[in-house]
Amino acid sequence: MNAHVSPPSQRPGPDTGNVVIRVRDLHAYYGESHILHGVSFDVREREVVSLLGRNGGGRTTTIRAIMGLVDRVKGSIEIKGKQTIGMKPFRIARLGLGYCPEERGIFSSLSCEENLLLPPRVSDQGMSLEQIYDIFPNLKTRRNAPGTKLSGGEQQMLAIARILRTGAKILLLDEISEGLAPTIVDSLAETITKLRSLGYTIVMIEQNFEFAAPLADRFLVMERGRVVLELDQSELAEKTELINHYLGV
């Protein structure tokens, strides 16, 4: 594929690479409330896509639906060409998806390293513990600490690190910069940049537009359960006002 020809530092740009996530007319419900109203979008291999929008717009529900964590969904979700509606979440994860939930989901009864080693490998492309400790040196010094004794930043790094070890090449990251000190947010941005250069496909939900703007190839703005705006990195400068309107800044 052309993805292999281009040097890793070069952005793949739109319309190159295979579609790895194809969402069509996705509806989702929690109890009586209808949360997603026909969401459609594609994510291509090695692309970084950011889901923007106000809270309650349906971004987290979209990611949870992709992971099979929403009980009532209609429509179509294909991952690497495979229909996943109705599949059990662990089978979806084994297609090569790594999910980092908004609440980080660090297990308090497991040590830092047990948390890291928890998810089984889904491919042989996962990082080794040494590689992970290279990127996140804090996790090495805290390896025996109980999961919830870690700081917020350490927990966030652990939540990302544990999906990198599995060999998942598609990462779904929900609000990773939320509630963290600026220096930690900076180092997370470096991590994302590094991951994109390693060829990961990333879908990230961000409240913090400043954080997402330089990192993503494409932006999807969601509002009231629909994708209301889709932008490329190149269109960012000219459409700042429109984005600000949607984000309510």
Add this chain to the structure above:
Amino acid sequence: MIISTQVLLGQLTIGLVNGCFYALLSLGLAIIFGLLNIINFAHGALYMLGAFAAYLALQLFGINYWYALFLAPLVVGCFAILIERFFLRRLEGLDHLYGLLFTFGLAIALEGIFRDRFGSAGLSYAVPAQLRGLLDLGFMRLPTYRAWVVVASLFVCVSVWFLLERTRYGSYLRAGTENPRLVQSLGINVPLLVTLTYGLGAGLAAFAGVLAAPIYQVHPLMGSNILIVTFAVVVIGGLGSTGGAIITGLALGVIEGLTKVFYPEASSTAVFIIMAIVLLIRPAGLFGQES
């Protein structure tokens, strides 16, 4: 009142033996509650099945105690796996009252079937030849078999604790107890984990049942008698806490033994008085995490 050291130590030792049964049973209840969120009212019936499995294996096939110690938990564990796979799984996601009602009904049905077939007189199971006789502990003579019960149950409890705290299966189980949905989205086959865990809990109950067969009568209702105390143990130790279930089980057996020395009238209610006090002071149990 003057109490001789002999009587005291004697009751302590007997209490420890009872405590071993509480520990094995409450350990299984605690891991099942932790992962499945089901209060397994069938636990006493599974304990009874273990004792009957040993009894029937001996009567029908001449399988001796030592084989029964392995086979009965295996057979009862497989039975429980089928129950989980075909019945309990359908109740997943519903209010846990349904799980409670189902397992309660299952217990009544199993006990009814065995009472119909074997009557309620109780059947005796001989102590294996190697474990007959008495051990002279100095302060008392302890039947060798009861000493064996302590050794065997402590060994199994420590092994299970090791399995839960130091192995991969254990880390899945602990994580699954906290958040099964998230564990599944990390690629772990949680439905299989749930099935195996129910089987493990049932196997522990059956193991206790085999251990109990030579001491108590093999009786269709033997499980419902011990189950109530076991529930109290789990509540005192903290629902879902495995180490807590083991320690509390042993401790309550001993306390029950001591009550028999100091105030025999309260010996069967002591556990429940402690439960009430613990619930007032620490609602999550002694070893449970406040949420």
